[in-house]
Amino acid sequence: MSLIPENLDELRGKAREFALREFTEEKIRKYEEEEKYPEEIRRKAFEAGFLDMSNPWGMLVAMEEFCRVDPGLGISALSAAFGSEVIMLFGSDYLKKKYLEPVLKGEKISGFAVTEPSAGSDVAGIRSRLERRGKGYVLNGEKIFITNGTVANHFYVLARSSPPPSPEKRHHGMTMVVVESSWPGFEAEQMKGKLGMRATSTAHLKFRDVEVPEENVIGEEGKGFYYVMTFFDISRIHVATQALGIAQGALDMFTEYIINNGLNNRETYQFALADMATRVHAARLLTYDAADRLFKFAPDPVKTSMAKYFAGETAVYVTDLALKYTGMQGVTSKLEKFYRDAKIEEIWEGTNEVEKLVISRMLLKKR
Amino acid sequence: MSLIPENLDELRGKAREFALREFTEEKIRKYEEEEKYPEEIRRKAFEAGFLDMSNPWGMLVAMEEFCRVDPGLGISALSAAFGSEVIMLFGSDYLKKKYLEPVLKGEKISGFAVTEPSAGSDVAGIRSRLERRGKGYVLNGEKIFITNGTVANHFYVLARSSPPPSPEKRHHGMTMVVVESSWPGFEAEQMKGKLGMRATSTAHLKFRDVEVPEENVIGEEGKGFYYVMTFFDISRIHVATQALGIAQGALDMFTEYIINNGLNNRETYQFALADMATRVHAARLLTYDAADRLFKFAPDPVKTSMAKYFAGETAVYVTDLALKYTGMQGVTSKLEKFYRDAKIEEIWEGTNEVEKLVISRMLLKKR
């Protein structure tokens, strides 16, 4: 009756060891300062077997342990296959062979391109256009905040293929296609100056008359919005896990601080520690509970959004409280980076606000 | 990998049905206004089989469902055996036969008497004295806030039997004994005017030269503090469950309010609902996780205290938010009672503050 399979302890230990060994203070700061994607670390993590999509619990635990040591490197190391679930679930055999296989072999990197400058969490509001031309399509539009944007070989892109039938049905008429970054008309510009997570690649993508062959349509034309939402029900669990790892890492550092400074018997620190640890434990249970449902092929979007929302908030809460009570030591240590990294967890893959709407709409629909 | 055994749905349904049938609006208000112990309801609940200590998950689920309908009646209906775990774990066969059996048969009611006027959550600070006299003992002292205080036939009482060896070892030299309410020198005065939970009996007990036979000592002399702490590791899970039931009940009422008033599409209510539902789900996972460990005979006091603290806070949070957004309707409905009832969950069986100390001390000790 434990939420997580018990045979994962070894993999967890292996992941933690890998992260402690590879994510050195020096490398953490180097990739952060250069705002560079850590290709070297991605490769090592792949070779060590951590990108194993056939073992979803294993990937989850690895993400948690990686982010616990460094969120930026951890996410980059494990997100080379970003978006793959869409192909696994909805893609043709052709697409699986052409795009998914090389990613799973560690040879290529994928990205997931949905968000646009004028539409953040409001996916139905995107403006990219996919128009029929001859046997194929032409894609025009822009995508923003795209993870792996400057390093991915191809992207799973959402675009509007026909106008919405009515204002209430804005989510109809959208299609997903695979676009290669080498194709004419594609352009990726790295977005620098992030608050945190600087070792992840984030880009502004532009598509100018990019020709997309018909076979690169994922699933059925017009069903793209549904595919994206299905993907979010999966990816949000991974994001919750990132946030959980960040929170646990900050809790680790705070605990060390207490012990190193002989503060074990000081109530101020005890109260702060108890608050943090309780929330981290709750975030972990929420995340594993949602993951358990997903991995049994019975995902519950309400529980997934709860996990993502609560874990993201917890990451921010714990890093903030830890910083508050470690003063100048904290502010000039790795903790300050965790504080900056954490904030994105309340934003990407659905802001807290969007998660709340998902939760309540689905709860009220059930009634 | 679910946290709770799946065969409990039927019992849960039965418990909910019982509560909805027996805890009528009229009875709820009657016992509240008269500040009376609902003996009639306790008996019915016993006859329906809900007081079954051989089925701990069943009792937990019944507590949750009962409190979801009415906390005061629910707790009184299921707490007739309050304190029994101490006898089950540490009592002699004689004590089990004499005191536990009639309670489990529904013939008698027990109480647990630890807290004193001068020592709330600080158990080691109690002043009741147990002194040897001849072959037995004499008990003197006062107990306060004692649940079942005016209705219990006997109490499991903690008292100091020898002075503390040092200020740091204040918890040494304490002993637990069974005291019958019919014995000379025992006096119980109902404490009226509680903020909530008025259908539970709460009393101020006085022991004046009460003679206690030697065989009524529970376990070993001098180990009372340890027994109480062991008991709290169990009872706090039940208290967490009470709080969970209260929170769920308030969430039910708020959801009804939204639907009845056609507010489904209003973001203010959606956000509030999502916040409440997320916390309730987290409180449930924390509680079941702690219970799962206990029922497998591997209780984890850290996780137990986390569940109790978080669930208590959640009960207060949810009732408050529900009240805020239901205005005069809420304030003049059953919800206002839930708001009053909820607050005790942050206090009894260890205040939030004490739980935090337990959590952090044990976490730091593990390191």
Added chain:
Amino acid sequence: MFSEDQLLMRSTAREFAQRELAQRAEKIEKEGIDNELRSKLASAGFLGAMLPSKYGGSDLDRTSFMLVLQEISKYSPTTALFVLLQHSLVGRTLIRDLSLAESYVQDIVSGKTSWTLPLFQRNLKLDGGRIRGEIPYLPLPRADFLVSYADPKTLVVIKGGVTEVRAHHSLGFRGLGLSHVSVDSVAEKLSQVEVDPTPKVLDEASLEVAAIALGMAQASLERAMDYSKSRRAFNSLLAEFQPLAFQLLEYDAQIKALERFIYSIKDNESLEAGEAKLLSIDLAKRMSRISLQVHGGYGYFEYTGVEKFYRDSAALEAMVSDQVGEKVKLSVLLLGVEPKI
């Protein structure tokens, strides 16, 4: 911050509260505000606080009146709200047409008779000389006189004929005996002035309500501080535990900031007045929760005198504002954009 006159009024109110309310507060919650207390409130000049002296009023400025409410509220929020309701009667309702109501105003201000009005105005039906209908939320249902609107234009005074349909299980302000009543009585018309058809009596009294909530927050803090300095646990005074001391410090700061804010606002209809009201109710709720918690098990009992702030502050929130409607109104003032309903 305050003038000498205002400070004098405050200390008068403070002494009154300590003398007349400190011991009586629990009884008020059970038995209501009796004739004796009403007379004393009248003698102290509180019932017609802001009314001109020619009608028997005390001619106070609003700040002084707020200080009175704040001090009374520290011991008995019920009494403070009672005073404010009487003021709404004479200052906001009857005063609209004093030529007709002057003798009534004198009765109220002098405490001679007891008066009430619905918390949320609803029109009753005027049918010939009789008035009929239901009032869902009426405080003081046994008052001698009831003032209500018959229609948006017509204010009436009702004597007798008020039947309690149901006493609300009242979360807070129990001494006011909030009830659902039905009315069937002879009506005396008082005015023909066009008014807001559904005025809530406390809508135009944001600052006064804020002062009442502030008084609750301050009393809750003071009692928590006092208790923490006398109660020992784990070999120390509660006040010696950092987390508690720091929490009291934080709330002391918030309360002081709120007090400066409330008394800096001139216009009761302004964005700031609405903000101050919402802020102070919220603070009273949070502070009273902490105060109750500091008192531990004792805090859960009426006789300790802190749980009432926990109930009253939550009840006040519902009684003075429908939350969403009021916040929409204030958001428009702040943002210039109307939030969606």
Added chain:
Amino acid sequence: MFSEDQLLMRSTAREFAQRELAQRAEKIEKEGIDNELRSKLASAGFLGAMLPSKYGGSDLDRTSFMLVLQEISKYSPTTALFVLLQHSLVGRTLIRDLSLAESYVQDIVSGKTSWTLPLFQRNLKLDGGRIRGEIPYLPLPRADFLVSYADPKTLVVIKGGVTEVRAHHSLGFRGLGLSHVSVDSVAEKLSQVEVDPTPKVLDEASLEVAAIALGMAQASLERAMDYSKSRRAFNSLLAEFQPLAFQLLEYDAQIKALERFIYSIKDNESLEAGEAKLLSIDLAKRMSRISLQVHGGYGYFEYTGVEKFYRDSAALEAMVSDQVGEKVKLSVLLLGVEPKI
């Protein structure tokens, strides 16, 4: 609340900030405060704000100085903290023995040379004519002159001989280049006055720090309001969503209350000044988090100009207070009971 002179000073500072800092703020974070900006700050009279005019100062009262800091902070908290540090140099450190330091003071106030001092005073070792040691937290490590204590009695001016051991990965106030440095230099003694052996330079400037934090909170709110009125999502302006509008309303109220509180306090050493500082830093942190969130993904990027308030407010918390020690001190003032350490 403010005199005409104070209001004038505020609008001067506001114009300065809009003209000189609005466009330059991001560059300041990357490259620091250059000579040009320092000169402009000096010309505007900000570097010797509270100093008597005979030393080149502007002779401002504290309220005016706080208003200057608050306005500057809305665009560049780094610049505001720089101004405050310069003021600590001249107003709190060098001024203790002006007979020795007068010429230096003129240099600082006029912006002619660049100066710094350790964030937390630690004694360096004076050995004959040389001074040696480590300073763990030094802002502006490349300043021309460094002022520090050699021992509790001896203030020294150090020119050259400061080596950066490590630039801290700075969460906030990046333009100040906070570093760990080692010192090995010739020392010029300035005073023989007994002082607190470990003064933190910002300890005696609670109200000034509060004003800086208040400026951050206000700027964060203003930008959130502006953005919410121009950005659309789900067919509506963000400002049209009730939860967001209500949140902005709540924070507007808190900020206004805080502002009234801060400017009502007269004594920088009082309980209230400490409370105001803690309250305003906390509010700046919470408000900047919300502002960032309102801006969504954009808020996570430097160029949007809101994430710096999120960083700077958290950094300020660490730089101006050790939390526990200061709260213990304030708790004693509030409760009269010393919390356990």
